[in-house]
Structures are given as C-alpha cells and as structure tokens.
Amino acid sequence: MSLRHFETAPGPVDSGSARAAPAGPVLTVTGLRAGYGPIQVLHGLDLEIAAGEVHAIIGGNGAGKTTLLRAISGLIQPSAGSIDFCGNELAGRSPAEIVDCGVGHAPEGHRVFRGLTVEENLRLGAFRRPGKTRASVNSALAEIFEFFPKLSERRRQLAGTLSGGEQQMCAIGRALMTAPKLLIIDELSLGLAPIIVEELLHILSKIHAAGTTLLLVEQDVSVALGFSDRATVVSSGQVALRGPARDLLADPQIITTYLGG
Template structure:
C-alpha cells in the first residue's frame, strides 16, 4: 500500500439525508488505490446512505472526487461507467435468472465479448462454487452463494472501486472467511475496496484502514490494526 498515493476517492464534507431528515453530517473520508478500507458502525449509523450518495443515488452537499474527477453532480450510470460499482445490501440479484446471466448483467456496459468471456471464467476460478452452479437460478442459492454471485456480478463491471454493503450479514464464519480471502485476491488484481460492515471484527480483520461512523458522523479513523486495540472500539463494538 502506498500511503502517499493520490486518493482514488475523496469524500469532502458530505452531508445528506432523506427529505428534511438529515442523516450524514460533514463526512470526510478517503480511499487510496489498492486499499481495503472499512466503514463500520451500528444499525442506522448512515453507512448505506453514504454508499447511496457515492453511487449518486442520493443528492448531497459537499464534494466527491473519484479518480481525479468531481463526480458530485454526475448520474449513477456515469459513475458506474467510471468504475465505481456497488454490491448492494441484501445482494439484490436477479432472482429468476441464472448465475451466469446475473454475472453477464454486471458487464452490460462493457464492449468486447472475448474479454467478457475471459472475465466470466476468471470469476469461476475466483469463486469455484459459482462455476459449479452457473446454470442454477440465483434465487435458489444459499446466502453465501448469493453473496459470491453479487460480488462476481460487480467485478464483471470491471470496477476500479468496489463498494460492498454488509458483505458478512447472515453468513456463517467459514463463508465470511472465504469472502475475506477473495477480497485480498481482488485487491491484488488492482481493485480497490470499500467495505461496509456492521460486524466490526470482520471489517477490521479484512481492512487496511477503517472509519467508524456514529449517527452520521465519522468519530474515529485509522489503521485497522490500531482500531482493533482501541479501548473505545473494543467496548462499543467488539464486546470486550
């Protein structure tokens, strides 16, 4: 990790909410190329809201710079095309479509059939489970398999930055470990990761750095290893 690298994503003083209800208050975070950065916080802290803002599904005050471009007023389709891709909370697969068709949907904005085919096979190497089940209807798979499918679909968009909302939610520890291992692989292939997690233990084990969000504000940030040992984090989130 190069700590001097120009950030890939800069969120500067971002505030947002729903209607008249404010949710995010002057959030500032940054993600550098090839980092895994975690965003942690309890229910309702505003994590998903921040991802919606970053995907441009929700308007905001403040500034978002991605890959050197100010994307604050861009459309969701624009930023997706630029490589900012989200794995949504609850996976949101096309339930009645096969695994393979779900993955191909991820590539809908790309050209070059041969490269898309190669990437499809790469996904089946990264997630052998999906390879075995490529013709299965996505909605009939287990929670862990669905999460793999959602991550692979996002990767098929050839993202620069992949944002994953609640990767571990509802999954057994052994599956969560597999997914965490895949994150390391993804990163070594040049994809930067922003991981949103309620499970602070999972997030801090997988990430290089993390931000703690409480009621729409960043209250702590730093290297993940340092935060694991922080008494405030241990007391509030790690049950120590």
C-alpha cells in the same frame, strides 16, 4: 491506545498499514450532506480512500454508513458536498455514469436477479463494461469463475435458488464484471455463517491483490478491522474516528463499544 490518539478531524491518509503503503487518494469525499427527503443522515462527512487499499467503514445502526455508500454510487443524490473519484466529480451523476467512472457496488442484502441464472446475472454486470467486446466479456466471466468456483458450478442455476453466501458471491461477481477501480461492498457478512465469511474474505484478498481498491461496510467490526488497512468510524452522520485498522482493533474503547469486551 485511547481514542484521543486517533485522528478526529479531516487530514492526510494514515500510514502504517500491514500492506505496502498505498498510493494517493482514489476517492475524496468532502463536506457530504445527504439523506432521504426531509431526513438528513450525513452532516458534512469527509472521507479519503487511498488507491490500492482496503478501507472499512464501521459504526452503529443508523450512523449513516449505507447512506454514504449509496451517495457515492449515485443511488441517492447529496444535498451538499463533493465526491471526487479519480478526478471526476460524482455528486449529481447517475448510477450508470458512476459505474462508467469505475465504481462497482455490491449492495446490502445479497441482491441478485432471482429469476435469472448465475451467468445471466454476471453478464448483466458487463452491460456498461468499458470497451466491451464478446471476447472481453467472456474473458471477464472466466476470471469471475476463477475467483468464485462455486459460481462456475452453478452457472446455469437460477440465482434465487442459491444459498445466501452464493448469492453474495454472485452480487460481488456482477459488480466486478463492470471492471471497477473501486469495489464497494455493503454488509459482506450479513446473515452468513462464519465459515462462509472466511471464504469470502479469502476471495476478496485475491481480488484486492489483482489491483482493485476495496471499500467495505461491515457489521462485524472484528472482521472489518482484521481485514482492512485503514478504517473510518461513522457516528451520527459524521466521522468520529479514523486510523490504521490494526490500531483501532487494539483500542479499548473500540472493543467496549463495538465488540462487547
């Protein structure tokens, strides 16, 4: 299938996922412009994420993928455009307010509080958990340890002494402690061995099955498209392509451009 068969302009959510058809959009980004000071990175980008799906963002270095995630999470403020999440406008809100709306973010680089224990990192994630009580936080912590048994084993260990894969688990677990409806993960596999990435994907499939919508930016395109329902290709701060992930993975031009085949 060639690129011309895929959608190249804003449109409705694609069907044909390997999973059951998802519900309506949970996130709608329209005409988003954002960057850093005078440097504009996103140029009127549009994106739609369906509730209950796994959606991948792929593209070359400097395409604007991380900038998009940072704008959704409030880590940078867009200069124009709309970010609608479950009926709430996120553009202009602080990161804390966006967490309150139900967006969790595990940023690039396995970022943890290195001088705190694993459990302390996770409990910090519950600081803005809606309706939190001691019992609900403890219950959420037990659920995270069920998803990530390695974190349970290392709960008293300083996060800075964990392996890269364990730090990624800790960062994802901390984001989950906010009770997100949408979990954003930036560069899941960065610096990790394939066997660790496979383990993380297995855990994420369980998290998704438990009801969390996932949005992934992933450098390994074969991993991203193999795991996702739908995908969006970003180039030069705009959407170049989008469609069912399995169709994109089968496209010769995607293979040539991103997989070296």
